[in-house]
Amino acid sequence: MSYFTHLECSVPCGAGAYDPRVPQHLCTCGAPLLARYDLKAARAWRRESLAGRAANMWRYRELMPLADGEEPLTLGEGWTPLIHAHRLGDELGMPRLFVKDESLNPTNSFKARGLAAAVTRAAHLGARTLSIPSAGNAANAMAAYAAAAGLEAKVFMPRDVKVPFIRECELYGADVTLVDGLITDAGRVAAEKGKPLGWYDVSTLKEPYRIEGKKTMAYEIGEQLGWNFPDWIVYPTGGGTGMVGMWKAFEELEQIGWKPTGTRPKMVTVQAEHCAPIVRAFEQGAERSEMWQNARTVADGLRVPKAIGDFLVLRAVRESGGAAIAVSDADMVRAMRELGAREGISAAPEGGAALHAVKVLLKDGRMKPTDTVVVFNTGGALKYLDVLNP
Ligand SMILES: Cc1ncc(COP(=O)(O)O)c(C=O)c1O
CATH class of the missing domain: 3.40.50.1100 (Rossmann fold)
Structure with a gap:
């Protein structure tokens, strides 16, 4: 079980709690949202319980954003040497x-951790198509987890991104768009294309x-x-x-x-x-x-x-x-x-x-x-x- 309770503004701006049972992106003030847990109750969780758990990041599932009965999507991310x-x-x-x-x-990168969590939640919340602007590694991770979840992946990367990042996205069946400029430009194009189509945006810190x-x-x-x-x-x-x-x-x-x-x-x-x-x-x-x-x-x-x-x-x-x-x-x-x-x-x-x-x-x-x-x-x-x- 997880002690996950709600989402809240990272500033905090006073906007109150956001419901994690529906898709959430930014706070109404434009700042990132953070996941919150019942940390008082979590004091009952003992470090000793970790012994023998799977060697991946979900060994800490008590403090991971999972609803009751929600199973994480894993390719073995975490527990790195x-x-x-x-x-x-x-x-x-x-x-x-x-x-x-x-x-x-x-x-091949730490991006797997974040995207495993984001895609787990997106799939649970009913998303069908995920989009991401990326410098390369995050796109590869998103494409892999989307494939594993059976979701569509749209990735937007700078046109001069190194070729292996493009090929690996394609390997996982993602749809790749190369954008003139930097990751910030890729983010703008991804939002312009995806918003009217209802794509679920997994940009850095634009989902919690x-x-x-x-x-x-x-x-x-x-x-x-x-x-x-x-x-x-x-x-x-x-x-x-x-x-x-x-x-x-x-x-x-x-x-x-x-x-x-x-x-x-x-x-x-x-x-x-x-x-x-x-x-x-x-x-x-x-x-x-x-x-x-x-x-x-x-x-x-x-x-x-x-x-x-x-x-x-x-x-x-x-x-x-x-x-x-x-x-x-x-x-x-x-x-x-x-x-x-x-x-x-x-x-x-x-x-x-x-x-x-x-x-x-x-x-x-x-x-x-x-x-x-x-x-x-x-x-x-x-x-x-x-x-x-x-
Ligand atoms: C290999 C590598 N290191 C570090 C970073 C920076 O990570 P963050 O955006 O979480 O600061 C990235 C982001 O693309 C990356 O690919």
């Missing part, structure tokens, strides 16, 4: 450096359930470290659902008594040098980001010039005492090669960016060599092989 990166750690003088390797998810899938990354880190939490979580950020989801998860774990309060990791948001709207807003002390002009980077997932949940990411970074770091393409590809050559990890450039950010923080003294640090490798290298051309 937390690799103790000894060789890289030795080089950096960091004995407690870990890599959470999300490339081992279905469709992807975040619920992503938050399980934080539950897993806790469980994998014996319910101790790292000093730092370093995360490549585009739309920001990973950051927002994990911050929400820490709050929930504290409320149900699985984690002492006052011990949350410092959250580091990592962006690309030529598309760093959240880093810029963080440095300027702003509550929201401004649209980034001429966004470009080889890390397709980080090419998001303006995120709808930017204020939530900034809140998590600031409340945690974390940091916001911009990384050049050359540095992220170098770090991607290091993850490969030193640890045997197939990393996307986004994962490389996160590793490079650790070096920056270590060098300027914000991070101590003895700190426990979890770096997120959010996807695998294989769909990005062009960036590895000599």
Whole structure:
């Protein structure tokens, strides 16, 4: 059973509770909605009950958005390895450096978690056709889960998206539209086409359930470290659902008594040098980001010039005492090669960016060599092989 009760504005603007028994997207004020649980009652849930459960993200189903009798759609997402990166750690003088390797998810990225949750809910709520604007990985995940659910998938990606992302969507039977411009333009076209036809939009943070899938990354880190939490979580950020989801998860774990309060990791948001709207807003002390002009980077997932949940990411970074770091393409590809050559990890450039950010923080003294640090490798290298051309 799940303790899921209702949805509520993330601001919060005071709009009241939203009913999860019908499709919901944004709050009437335009902000993302968040799933809420009866956390008082959930204090009865014991960590010991996790022993022997399936090795996927639904092992935390008590705090997943499921109605009574609703069964999750799963391709085995989650429960990815937390690799103790000894060789890289030795080089950096960091004995407690870990890599959470999300490339081992279905469709090769952490996007599987969010889309498994979103498609589970969409199917339960009676959707027939799903649509998504994507930089690539989210489209692959949505297409796979839609196929598994027997739903139609419409994906909208920038025209210059790397070819493997297009072919994998087609493999799952999705209908692919390539759009001139960036993911924000793809989002506009998807909404224009889909709204009159009643398509169910699973854009980042425009529906409330992807975040619920992503938050399980934080539950897993806790469980994998014996319910101790790292000093730092370093995360490549585009739309920001990973950051927002994990911050929400820490709050929930504290409320149900699985984690002492006052011990949350410092959250580091990592962006690309030529598309760093959240880093810029963080440095300027702003509550929201401004649209980034001429966004470009080889890390397709980080090419998001303006995120709808930017204020939530900034809140998590600031409340945690974390940091916001911009990384050049050359540095992220170098770090991607290091993850490969030193640890045997197939990393996307986004994962490389996160590793490079650790070096920056270590060098300027914000991070101590003895700190426990979890770096997120959010996807695998294989769909990005062009960036590895000599
Ligand atoms: C590999 C990879 N890493 C990180 C991100 C950024 O994730 P988020 O949009 O949740 O911030 C993406 C998004 O497309 C991605 O594909």
